[in-house]
Amino acid sequence: MELSAYTGENTAEAGDMDAVARFYVKCALWLGVHDPVFVDAYFGPVEVQGEALTVIVPPDRIARYAADLLATLDRIDPDHLDDAGRIRHTCLYGMLRALKTRAGILAGENLALDAETSALYGIAVVEENPDWYSELHETLDACLPGGGDLFSRYRTFMDSFIIPPDRLEPVFSAAFAGSRRRTAEHLALPAGEQLEIGYTTGEPWEAIIHYTGNGTSLVRVNTDLPISIDRALVYACHEGYPGRHTLRAIRETALVQARGWIEHSIVTLVSPLATVAEGSAELGEEMIFPGTERAQFFEEELFPLAGFEPEDATLFSTVTAASAVLNRTGNAHVARGLLSGTLSREEACRSLQDILLLDREAAQARLQLIEEFRAYPVALEQGYRIVRNYIGEGADRWERFTCVLAGPVLPGDLTLNGNPE
Template sequence: MKTKIFAAAAMLVAGTAFGATVQDVADRYMKSVLAVGVHDASYVDAYYGPKEIQDQVQKEKKGLAAIRADVTDALKDLEGQRAANEDEALRIEFLRKQLGSMLTRIDMLGGQKFAFDDETARLYDAVSPHYDRAHYMKLVGQIDKLLPGKGSVPERLKDFRAKFVIPKDKLKAVFDASIAACRERSAKYIDLPANENFVLEFVSDKPWSGYNWYKGNAQSLIQINTEFPIYIDRAVDLGCHEGYPGHHAYNALLEKALVKGKGWTEFSVYPLYSPMSLIAEGSANYGIEMAFTEDERLAFEQKVLYPMAGIDPSLAKKYAEVLKLTAQLSYADNDAAKNYLEGKWTKAQTIEWLVNVQLAPPEKAEQRIKFYDGLRGYVINYNLGKDLVKAYVLRHVTSKDPEVARQQKWDAFRKLLSSPRLASSIR
């Protein structure tokens, strides 16, 4: 009898409950993600687990009701699980949040609709703040003063931006240089896998500006959309966001630390519409600031990228000032998506807001509507995600010495990129 009691206690410490282990749940989670992907082509953003499992799931082609039942059972098996350390506790919470999010996505595929904030809370574990037009117009007023002249602020901004378009025949050279700089700066603080690499492609007719398709084994395909003009600042933005220390580095570190290091199979699959995306997009956007301080970025762009693109370097400082202000309008994107998706604004009203309030380039407003139609509340992951990641990182900075503080920031950032933390665990 004592032997049985001790064995049962040992099972609890190891993280088992009612016969199912956390690893059992992780394996079922991975299969469920793939099963949802059979019904939703955009759901599985990356998978690099065993091909036979993917083939089996595609052959089975479970219905949504059956998948939902599997996910519900997996959630029940997580109840009562005991974690021996912080990492295991984070793992259990990660699975719980991801599985819960999957239930919402399944319900949406079945036709259920949710209010914008309810949807993002369920899918991404976060809710964006919202502001009225007056809030943003105060910022637009500052840009008005920075760009005096005739015409509306959007018109003047459009004319000013036109000076910073990268010629198409120079795109590859500019992006190659930018990504190389992003990697060099990130590699000083992040121990990337020795074999990591990526392929860069230029594409068109996409609802996004750039995309990282992670292939596993520290390999990525990075695509840049050239359908619309690409401004010089996007080289660093996308180089860091899609590459280093953004999506490519994030996925490579998760694979290295959790899949290969711990055998946590759930991280060999990445469901796009899930809490993972808030951390992925947030860390990719904040990664730009991690790689470059404002002064470092200005110097790099002015001395390297501007001449390479044939753009006047003397304009770089003013352009940086304008971009700093327009970046503060980012939450207007969330408000546009919310009102449009909830049917409060027409397409025309939404485009008017994007152009006149968020000051988006007119030619990209239509593209943004396509993004809302396809990815819905995903928009919050970029700005809210960045703000949550930034706050998490800065909480770990205790030194006033700039170099020590920078090291502390990178230590916290690297820890985040190698862990199962989601929005709830970094607030």
């Protein structure tokens, strides 16, 4: 399609959300050229990707196209749609609004933090308790062995649970197998879904996952970097089962293949749908390893494979559960501060060291990621709380969790105005 041939009016005359969705996919692919963290996965038609990537479209023009598509959706009367059509209409609107806003930011627009999180992620920024981390530090201080300051004791403790390089493969395989087994006890995985684990060297990342379509994901683990054993379980649950891989396989089957909703063949990390998707992935470990079952899994399965003493598993599980909350909430705290202007870059780096117990080098690397991803850590943290509060602790919690995975679900569908209750 020639760019000059597209107008919102042409799509409106067709009265077809499929046309809006198809052009949304092209806009997302165009934006991904300028923003390497925008598109997380694409498994749609090759010809659509080919058509889109034959040209480079600047962000300001992408924003205008998105505005045209939003205007087109405004001319489609939801009362003329069935229930599924209304859900699609609402979600497409949120996805396009996020894309338009992100393109505008790349084109030089400046937004206040509240406006950015609302437009990109469908959430309102929640005020935090300034002393939110004290109780977590007290937990760590009470249980970490040795003498000295909290930072030194924490780092020494965690360094003692680095997986030996020659044991990475059995530990990761067992973690993914265990998470898949437990997930399959509660929900039906799509037929033929599979997740392949591979190992590599010479990369800057610890591990990475790519969803390639047809229910298939590829996980790559970097054997050059030290990986503590809790990270194996984090990757298995957050990236695998019942996390990102599971959600994408389920939605590909239900939305792309069954309904033909092409907009769900591209996964972006910037949209209201991402808030819920990332929140559910963050909750995944708690869903399949509730209570003491996480420590038991370390003790009985992962620690023996890594050569660690099984009797240390309970203490390790307590420490890493607290540090996981520190990291999730601390990343959001720093992102809020940077985007709102209440933290300078140096103050943000110091917060990462003092609160998250990172060394200077790790804090600088984390800060660089937060600057690149902007409000994403805020969306992940609030998405986790929104999904967790919606799931609850009742007998129907897995039924509710499965509905979240099947989607499409927006933050406002789970609670009032996208705010955690």
